[in-house]
Amino acid sequence: MRPDLTADRVPARQEPSAIASADSGGGRNVELKATDPSQEASIEACRKLGAVDCGVLWQQDTYFGAPDGRLKLREQRPGRSQLIHYVREDEPEQRESRYQILDILDVGPLRNLLAAGLGVRATVTKRRRLFLWRSVRIHLDDVEGLGTFIELEAVAQAESDLVEEHRLIDELRARLSIPDDRILPDSYADQKARLSET
Numbered sequence: 001m002r003p004d005l006t007a008d009r010v011p012a013r014q015e016p017s018a019i020a021s022a023d024s025g026g027g028r029n030v031e032l033k034a035t036d037p038s039q040e041a042s043i044e045a046c047r048k049l050g051a052v053d054c055g056v057l058w059q060q061d062t063y064f065g066a067p068d069g070r071l072k073l074r075e076q077r078p079g080r081s082q083l084i085h086y087v088r089e090d091e092p093e094q095r096e097s098r099y100q101i102l103d104i105l106d107v108g109p110l111r112n113l114l115a116a117g118l119g120v121r122a123t124v125t126k127r128r129r130l131f132l133w134r135s136v137r138i139h140l141d142d143v144e145g146l147g148t149f150i151e152l153e154a155v156a157q158a159e160s161d162l163v164e165e166h167r168l169i170d171e172l173r174a175r176l177s178i179p180d181d182r183i184l185p186d187s188y189a190d191q192k193a194r195l196s197e198t
Helices: 039-049 107-118 163-175 188-197
Strands: 027-035 052-064 070-077 081-088 095-104 120-133 136-143 147-156
Touching: 027 163, 039 120, 039 136, 039 163, 052 107, 052 188, 070 107, 120 188, 136 163, 147 163
Parallel strands: none
Antiparallel strands: 027 095, 027 147, 052 070, 052 120, 070 081, 081 095, 120 136, 136 147
């Protein structure tokens, strides 16, 4: 039986409490994003791995014009809204991502403030099927206007040298049959921004 999906029951990145400062929500992971030609096949592969099926999330990410890295305000159901800042290289390979997360109680005023001060780069709406395998979050995403994708995030402990996280991503790539030509270098926001320019 699939477990209930609640913010408190899903093992996740190191996340702060609702009144925490941004510094308390810092963390790292090793991640990989790729196109996914068959989400049905990916769901079946995740089940064969023994990954825990945590159900479906609706998420809307508003990306702002941050001078360094990427800054997004995430609204999701179920779960808490969050302000997320992250920095990573745009390379078509698995790569380290450093992030900070702040839980948000009232999204509207903050969205308006950030939009006025930084401008909105893109808005990304998606349906995310979440699986958990060891310390890895497997995201099967259906993104409005872009298509279907698979994202792997191996969450690192503070003291990790990231060797084990890279190994886990390599293992999952092989077991989920993700070839090099499907791996993406950029974010959904970058893809949406390019579409809006055409």
